[in-house]
Amino acid sequence: MSRITVVWALLVLATLASFTLRHGAAMGFRTATVTILVIALIKVRYVMLDFMELRFAPRALRMLSEGWIVLVGSILVSLFLRNAQ
Amino acid sequence: MIDVGQEPETYRQSQGALNQSFGLINTVLMLSSSWFVARALRAARSAQGAAASALFGCAALCGLCFGIVKFFEWRAAFAAGHTVNTSNFFMYYFVFTGIHFMHVLIGMGLLAAMAIYSRSAILGERQLRILEGGSCFWHVVDVLWIILFALFYLIRM
Numbered sequence: 152m153s154r155i156t157v158v159w160a161l162l163v164l165a166t167l168a169s170f171t172l173r174h175g176a177a178m179g180f181r182t183a184t185v186t187i188l189v190i191a192l193i194k195v196r197y198v199m200l201d202f203m204e205l206r207f208a209p210r211a212l213r214m215l216s217e218g219w220i221v222l223v224g225s226i227l228v229s230l231f232l233r234n235a236q
Numbered sequence: 237m238i239d240v241g242q243e244p245e246t247y248r249q250s251q252g253a254l255n256q257s258f259g260l261i262n263t264v265l266m267l268s269s270s271w272f273v274a275r276a277l278r279a280a281r282s283a284q285g286a287a288a289s290a291l292f293g294c295a296a297l298c299g300l301c302f303g304i305v306k307f308f309e310w311r312a313a314f315a316a317g318h319t320v321n322t323s324n325f326f327m328y329y330f331v332f333t334g335i336h337f338m339h340v341l342i343g344m345g346l347l348a349a350m351a352i353y354s355r356s357a358i359l360g361e362r363q364l365r366i367l368e369g370g371s372c373f374w375h376v377v378d379v380l381w382i383i384l385f386a387l388f389y390l391i392r393m
Contacts, residue, residue, distance in 0.1 A: 159271035173390045191386035195379050202274040203375045209359035229238045
């Protein structure tokens with residue numbers, strides 16, 4: 152199986168995992184939500200690395216893109232933690 | 237998150253009205269369409285015009301299915317009386333998924349064009365760059381949906 156296909160399979164699995172988590176039964180809603188957000192950003196990362204071929208891009212571009220993912224992820228998680236009651 | 241975070245009850249209630257299964261199906265459709273696009277690009281690079289064309293076509297088909305699911309999803313929401321004015325959550329939901337869907341439509345047009353364009357096995361550097369550009373557009377549409385899916389359907393306020 153090619154790398155692209157393996158990545159796709161893992162993305163679908165990650166989606167199913169997040170979907171199961173949303174019931175929040177396994178862990179508190181705060182932990183569940185942060186986990187869901189982190190999984191989403193990891194999914195975005197692999198779409199960028201392997202589907203958008205960021206893996207083979209110039210280092211500067213790759214660092215910028217990964218930096219963006221970390222930035223957006225941090226903002227979303229902190230906004231959630233600040234606003235969730 | 238800031239706005240609707242002030243009203244967690246509304247968030248939970250409105251979110252509860254969303255069809256989670258439709259959201260899940262749409263996410264898998266988006267991921268699969270990106271998978272097809274990635275494979276199509278690889279085929280185009282190896283001068284496999286027919287394969288590339290078919291794969292871009294499959295991606296466009298996934299986009300079409302996404303649209304069909306979205307249609308049923310929104311129709312159900314309207315039937316239940318939910319509109320842009322129902323709550324802040326629903327305002328954001330319809331606006332963001334609506335704008336996203338407009339980009340899906342644009343992307344489908346691009347994919348159809350790329351399916352036709354990639355048929356010819358003789359693709360030079362310039363042609364490949366064009367295919368890469370169109371592919372990137374579609375992948376970003378996928379990335380946006382991954383985030384929207386998490387924010388609207390999955391997270392718990």
